[in-house]
Amino acid sequence: MSKKDRLKARSQQQIRERREREEEEREEREAARYRQSKSAKKLLNKTKYGRYGKEPLGFLFLRLLMLVPFAWSGIYYGLIVIFGTFGGFIEPQPPKWVGWTMLAGDAIVLAGIIIEYLKKHIPAFVSVAVGTGLYLKASQYFINYLTDRLGKVYVDEGIKDIDREYMKHHYPMAAVAVLELCILVWWIIIKVRAAKRKKHEEETAPVKSIVEE
Structure with a gap:
């Protein structure tokens, strides 16, 4: 394999790795956003009457x-x-x-x-x-x-x-x-x-x- 082919293969591998990292980061952000949204809903229910979101x-x-x-x-x-x-x-x-x-x-x-x-x-x-x-x-x-x-x-x-x-x-x-x-x-x-x-x-x-x- 020529030097040019090796550089091209390495470049493509780096692109794939970058895309994989970006995909992982996107999934992590989505998961964090989901957790935050779920936490916000729970907090909204808790705000009025405490832990269980209901009147004691x-x-x-x-x-x-x-x-x-x-x-x-x-x-x-x-x-x-x-x-x-x-x-x-x-x-x-x-x-x-x-x-x-x-x-x-x-x-x-x-x-x-x-x-x-x-x-x-x-x-x-x-x-x-x-x-x-x-x-x-x-x-x-x-x-x-x-x-x-x-x-x-x-x-x-x-x-x-x-x-x-x-x-x-x-x-x-x-x-x-x-x-x-x-x-x-x-x-x-x-x-x-x-x-x-x-x-x-x-x-x-x-x-x-x-x-x-």
């Missing part, structure tokens, strides 16, 4: 648990006081604003619970906190009012501790706000962790090759 079951448990104190205080005993105030069935008779304030508190808390079931945690917490505050303000005034009025007249031994009974009836409403706060804090922790995870994956993601440009 604990959220549902806390939502269901919120209904217990609301039904006990807000619905059952709350409506007793509200109708008793408006209808004149409670002696001594508290001011009408107590009934209206308690009714407003009940309605706002109920709205907050509905918003929470729609997974709008921040407005749900604001609504529940405001409604609970109104309800407890009316309840506290009602309890203090009864205690003050009953302290000025003779009453049977059986109703001397009625203020404590009313506390047991109405103060559990505060648990609704506490549970909603737990949901909000938990959700914030999940969001912060997801943001840190996203930042880490962006920093460690494969850099686009200049050759690919």
Whole structure:
């Protein structure tokens, strides 16, 4: 084989090797792009609710648990006081604003619970906190009012501790706000962790090759 033929053969071999290297690099870039795309999809799912991309079951448990104190205080005993105030069935008779304030508190808390079931945690917490505050303000005034009025007249031994009974009836409403706060804090922790995870994956993601440009 002449020198010219050897040079030509070597040149062709170099061309083949270069093409093979380019093909390998292209396949590696495609694989890296696929991994990055798959990672981005996973990250998108994780961003909202953490590792498994779904809302934790604990959220549902806390939502269901919120209904217990609301039904006990807000619905059952709350409506007793509200109708008793408006209808004149409670002696001594508290001011009408107590009934209206308690009714407003009940309605706002109920709205907050509905918003929470729609997974709008921040407005749900604001609504529940405001409604609970109104309800407890009316309840506290009602309890203090009864205690003050009953302290000025003779009453049977059986109703001397009625203020404590009313506390047991109405103060559990505060648990609704506490549970909603737990949901909000938990959700914030999940969001912060997801943001840190996203930042880490962006920093460690494969850099686009200049050759690919």
